[in-house]
Structures are given as C-alpha cells and as structure tokens.
Amino acid sequence: MRIALNARILQAPRTGIGHYLAELVAALVAEPDLELSLFHGWGWSGDLPAAAMPGYSRLTPWLRRVPGAYQARRWLEQRRFDQGQSQAIDLYHEPSLWPLAFKGPTIITLHDLTHLHYPSTQPAARLKEIERRLGQGVQQARLILTDSQYVADEAQRYFGLSRERFVVAPLGVAARFHPRSIEALQETLKPQGVQPHAYFLCVGTLEPRKNLSLALHAHAQLPEPMRQRFPLLIVGMAGWEHGQFSDELQKALATGLVRLLGYLPDEQVAQLVAGARALVFPSLYEGFGLPVLEAMASGTPVIVTRRSAMPEVAGDAGNYIEPDDVDGLRDAMSRLIDDQAHWLECRDAGLQQAKLFSWGRCAKVTARAYRQAMGG
Structure with missing residues (x-):
C-alpha cells in the first residue's frame, strides 16, 4: 500500500507537529505492507529532510504580511502535489490541519482545536485559511486521527460527526528522552x-x-x-x-x-x-x-x-x-x-x-487506520 504523507511542515524548525511526523514516519517503517512517499511542498521523496529549510524563519513573517500569500502557496503546492500522483498512491495522510485535494481515500490528523479556543494565537490570514479549509478537510477524510480522546470528543461534537470517524492514536516519546546521570x-x-x-x-x-x-x-x-x-x-x-x-x-x-x-x-x-x-x-x-x-x-x-x-x-x-x-x-x-x-x-x-506510550504503538494504530480507510 503506497501512502502519501504531506511532510511540508518539516521545512520549518521542528516543534510539536514536526516531531510527530518525523517520529511517526520512522516508526511506520516497521509496517511491512506500507510504502511511504513524502511530499515536501515542492516535490516528493522517500526520506525525511535532515534539517529545516534554510531561511524558513525569515520567510514565515513575510507570508503573514503579503496579502494572498497563503492562498498562492497553497495553489502552488496543490499543483506540485497533483504532479506526483502518478506514483499510484493508494491513500493520502495529511498530518496537519487541512488536506490538499485528493481523489482517493484521505486520512487527517487533527491535533487540537486551538484556533477555536484561542484564535488570537494565529495570524489573521492563517486563521482565515483554517476556518475556510478545515471543515472541508474533515468532510474529505474517511478517518480522523487524534492524539487524545479529549480532542476526538470535542471534534466529534463540534463537527457533528459520528464516533466511528475518529481513531485515537496517542503519541510516543523519542529515544533521546531518558534518565541521565x-x-x-x-x-x-x-x-x-x-x-x-x-x-x-x-x-x-x-x-x-x-x-x-x-x-x-x-x-x-x-x-x-x-x-x-x-x-x-x-x-x-x-x-x-x-x-x-x-x-x-x-x-x-x-x-x-x-x-x-x-x-x-x-x-x-x-x-x-x-x-x-x-x-x-x-x-x-x-x-x-x-x-x-x-x-x-x-x-x-x-x-x-x-x-x-x-x-x-x-x-x-x-x-x-x-x-x-x-x-x-x-x-x-x-x-x-x-x-x-x-x-x-x-x-x-x-x-x-x-511506559504506556510509544511511537511504535502510535504507528501500529495509524497503520490499522490506513487499512481500515482502504476497506481492509
């Protein structure tokens, strides 16, 4: 099964969602029936980038100031994404907020609903894009992964969706976090x-x-x-x-x-x-x-x-x-x-x-969701 994963967020210095994606991809390698194809916003590869894109931190404030910049970048990314679909992709997984258009089965990861509770934490242009596209993305998704039961419950209430549409896949902890002398x-x-x-x-x-x-x-x-x-x-x-x-x-x-x-x-x-x-x-x-x-x-x-x-x-x-x-x-x-x-x-x-949490467990739950969305 070939899975397309949107890895564009790894262009930025890694924070929560970036760490989630990097650890998940590394753990999914253990699933023998999965082949991952990573979309980086400008093209495709099978490997995670070693570091953030140079200059990304300077680019982001510029996007906030330029009218229509988010929409223009989105349009360009959709074009690039469409060009890569000749790879016979079976399923598309969007790990952050809203998915690109895809004709086949789509899964999204909804990490939280921060934009609803604390809209002031988002730049105005980005908040507008979230409000415009997230609802469409939720409807597009066959299944919605969440990191916690709390988010699954509040998203189910907010979007008026059935409980069966949600799969809770708790996050794991990277090997570098351990007791030290x-x-x-x-x-x-x-x-x-x-x-x-x-x-x-x-x-x-x-x-x-x-x-x-x-x-x-x-x-x-x-x-x-x-x-x-x-x-x-x-x-x-x-x-x-x-x-x-x-x-x-x-x-x-x-x-x-x-x-x-x-x-x-x-x-x-x-x-x-x-x-x-x-x-x-x-x-x-x-x-x-x-x-x-x-x-x-x-x-x-x-x-x-x-x-x-x-x-x-x-x-x-x-x-x-x-x-x-x-x-x-x-x-x-x-x-x-x-x-x-x-x-x-x-x-x-x-x-x-x-000890109750691991990226291996998160990957297994995610892989089961892929198979479920494919009808397996």
Whole structure:
C-alpha cells in the first residue's frame, strides 16, 4: 500500500507537529505492507529532510504580511502535489490541519482545536485559511486521527460527526528522552550556569496559550534564596504575538533568575529536560502535551494544569494546578524542592506512566487506520 504523507511542515524548525511526523514516519517503517512517499511542498521523496529549510524563519513573517500569500502557496503546492500522483498512491495522510485535494481515500490528523479556543494565537490570514479549509478537510477524510480522546470528543461534537470517524492514536516519546546521570548532564548544563536537578524548566512556543506568565509569577513568589538556587529556564521559539509577554518577561530576565534560552537543538533540549528539578507546564489548552510525556520519560517530575488532554498524558504522575492559581504553582514548585521523598515518588510515577506510550504503538494504530480507510 503506497501512502502519501504531506511532510511540508518539516521545512520549518521542528516543534510539536514536526516531531510527530518525523517520529511517526520512522516508526511506520516497521509496517511491512506500507510504502511511504513524502511530499515536501515542492516535490516528493522517500526520506525525511535532515534539517529545516534554510531561511524558513525569515520567510514565515513575510507570508503573514503579503496579502494572498497563503492562498498562492497553497495553489502552488496543490499543483506540485497533483504532479506526483502518478506514483499510484493508494491513500493520502495529511498530518496537519487541512488536506490538499485528493481523489482517493484521505486520512487527517487533527491535533487540537486551538484556533477555536484561542484564535488570537494565529495570524489573521492563517486563521482565515483554517476556518475556510478545515471543515472541508474533515468532510474529505474517511478517518480522523487524534492524539487524545479529549480532542476526538470535542471534534466529534463540534463537527457533528459520528464516533466511528475518529481513531485515537496517542503519541510516543523519542529515544533521546531518558534518565541521565549527573556526570552526563554536566557538559550541557555548565554553560547555562545551572546544576542537575537545580532549576525549573518551561518548554514550548512563546504564546499566550502556554500560560507562561503564571510560571513567571509563581517563580517570582518563591523566596529569593530558593530562586537563586533554582532559577527558571525557558526553552522555545517565539510564537505569534509573543511580544505581549515582552515587558513581563524582560523584568524577569533582568533579575538573572529567569533565563530565556530560545530554540535549541533536539539533543540539548532532551538533556535540559532530564536535568530539571521539574517541568513547569501550565498550558491553558493542549491536544496532547508532548513535553509532559518527554519529561516523565526522562525521570523529571511534571507540574501541569488539569485541562484538556493533559490528564490523559500525565495520569496519576502529574502535580496538578489550576491555570490561574499562582499560589498553587508556587507551592507545587516549593514542595518539589523541599520534599525529596515526594520528588522521588513523582519521578518514579512519571517513569511508569511514560511506559504506556510509544511511537511504535502510535504507528501500529495509524497503520490499522490506513487499512481500515482502504476497506481492509
């Protein structure tokens, strides 16, 4: 069975959906009856790109400013996609938002409905395209993959579709996320001026949905000696309208007790996750929450909000807070510093919870969905 996968998102520096696609493709290789053909926006290949397209980060802001740029790029991609359909494609899988036109069976992955809950997180032109095309894409798809039951349930209600149209394929955790010895962490952590298990970490694109301000306020409420010993590190690329954090973030950065590290290579992120005292992930909405799973697999306790899909991921291993509870987050951070027995319990519970997830399992569920959509 030849499967066409739209891999254009891998032109960009990899964040959530990019990591999903790369790991899924690697795991699908184990399915002997599948042959993958990857569409990269300008052509086709059987291989994943080794890195993002040079200059992509400069191109994206330009697209936001030019009227009709999204539509023009979409038209060109459709032309290129059509040219490759001579490969006798049996099924087309669109892993991100809305599919290109295809006459055969189509499957889409719907990771979340962020554009409904937080439309301000999307540039206006992109939001308009999502609203115009996502409904058509959902109707086009024979089956809709979701990362969590939460997203399957809310999409079923919103689009008025039957439960049978949805297949839940929980994400996995990459091999680079695993517990590491203190000695193995020193090389990465020393340039950041921190010691293993002596800092808090936030991971994610800088955008309002991630609720970074709660982490900043809670950390600021810790006693100063504690903040000196356990600074807050933030890893992630700038998102849409990230500037609204600028004053608050600049004040925190000026203290030297909060450090913005920006977008980092995957291996460096994995080491920072493994070395943290805890991952602080106070997001308002997630279709899954991949950093939570990655932290647990690394032996790092997690502090998360009891919202959207995150309880499905963290299970009993999560330290849960409300998304507006500064005192609750401060207390959770403080306890993970002062109570070593609690820290060890959270570490062990997270390691056990992470074992429930794997990219191999995600690939098997996805492959079964392919066969189902083909009538097998």
